[in-house]
Amino acid sequence: MSFVDPELVSDCVHCGFCLPTCPTYALWGEEMDSPRGRIQLMLQQLEGEPLTPSVAGHFDACLGCMACVTACPSGVRYDTLIEQTRVGVEERHTRALPERALRGLVFGLFPHPRRLAALKLPLWLYQRLGSPLLDRLPGRLSTLSALAPPVRRAVPLPARLPALGTRRAVVGMLTGCVQRAFFPDVNAATARVLAAEGCDVVIPPGQGCCGALSVHSGRRDEAARFARGIVDTFADAGIDALVVNAAGCGSSLKEIGALLADDPVYAPRAAWLAGHVADFSELLGRLGPVAPRHPLPVTVAYHDACHLAHAQGVRSQPRELLRGIPGLVLREIADPELCCGSAGVWNVLNPEPAAELGARKAGNVLATGADWLVTANPGCLMQIGAGVRAAGGTIRTAHTAQVLDASIRGVRLPR
Structure with a gap:
């Protein structure tokens, strides 16, 4: 697997600090579904081992949450390694027809805003009226229905x-x-x-x-x-x-x-x-606040989106913005390093384990007793919202920008 950098692979000393932070290891306890286990598989690929469906499956199972990058004391660039590896998997591994069809649907839809917009009317009708046919969709497709947020009107923005x-x-x-x-x-x-x-x-x-x-x-x-x-x-x-x-x-x-x-x-x-x-x-x-904040008497639990906290290292800034709002009470969520299971489209491609991760995160969110869940990623909002509903709980969800906007304008948070 020549596309993987051998020097990056050799950085791993197999210490195991990554294990508690890895969602798939937390779910299954399998070495080959941990970061260091996958790195070992990468090394075997460099040595000429065949890319079998089983090996490809271990690489596919990674959420790419990058919690292991944060936890690693040796500075292993697992984020780079898994992206390099996945290029090779896409080039060399032939997936089963149902998997190819699902991935074709996902990548033919999600990266295309106009196609997504075209789905809003039928989704709105389904959400308003329901459909026995859609309720009987296979697991992976029904997951899309369960995750979908309420359809909202388009908001025109000026250039x-x-x-x-x-x-x-x-x-x-x-x-x-x-x-x-x-x-x-x-x-x-x-x-x-x-x-x-x-x-x-x-x-x-x-x-x-x-x-x-x-x-x-x-x-x-x-x-x-x-x-x-x-x-x-x-x-x-x-x-x-x-x-x-x-x-x-x-x-x-x-x-x-x-x-x-x-x-x-x-x-x-x-x-x-x-x-x-x-x-x-x-x-x-960086800019610092200049707009006055009005009181917002709410209790919020802030969730660290993986690609904000781990990939970008942005943790304190959203919390500081929220704490700067008069009347707002900020509560932390237990096990914040563990991914909610969204991970881009991972929850669509792997609905059962994603639901387990979503249930864990939802339980920790509900345990805070907060009125609102606040985060900075649409996938997390959908995933955790679905987990809360599946658990029979209720919590309102909002993006950090919406909370600040409500405080600056002196209005209630939108429901």
Whole structure:
């Protein structure tokens, strides 16, 4: 498996610090479904062992949550290793027909905002009226129905939203795919908060997918095509930063320079853009608050999205923003390092183990007694919301931007 860097593989000393943080090891207790076990499989591939369906399955089972990267005392770049490995799996492994069909559906749909938007009307009808046919869908497809949030109306956003008061920065805003289609209110709240904090917000209407789902699944060429579109959209837009409000997209865009490093046309602009990507809370942490906060008497449990906390190292900033709201009580969730089971489209491809992880996370969330669950990723909002419903519990969910927006405007959080 020549596409895996042998030096990175050799960094692992098999200490086992990664084991307690790995969701699949927590579920199954199998060495080959732990980070160090998968690294051992990578080494065997480098030595010429065949890529069997069983070995490919262990690589597929990884959520890519990067909790092991945070836990590793040796600095092993498991995130790079698993992405390199998945490129090889995609190139060399032939999946069974049902698996190929499901992946074709997933990657033919989720990275395409217009296709997702076209699903909103039939999904709305199903949510309003129900359908015995859809209720009998096979497990993986019924998972999509269970995860889907209530369909919301599209919220038109201007191509440029001017700063309120003194302009402090000009920022681009990624609207995303799932975020744009199913959480338009999050994008609207993000834009309003950025403007209130002194940013001109540039929101190109024709922007496409950033390529995060593709790059995390080993579909490197597809990811590069999407990434070039993002570079064309934002690299020459006259912005000081590109703000992202979805954790998985942000972590991928911060690596867009590496993804396009071998492209002589795009490499310089991609490298520039990668260095100017910032999570929503990260940018606001740098700027510091200027917009007055009104009291918001709510209790919230904050969930660390894996690709924000582990991949980007952004943990304190969203908590500081929430603590800056008068009247808000912030509660921590037990076992915060363990993934909720969303992991991009992992919960669609692996619904049963994802439901187990979702149930664990939902139980820990409900144990806080909070009124609201707050996080910074649409997949986490859907996954944990589904877990709470399956447990028979109730909790309202919101993005960090929505909480700040409500406080700045002096209104209640949207239900």
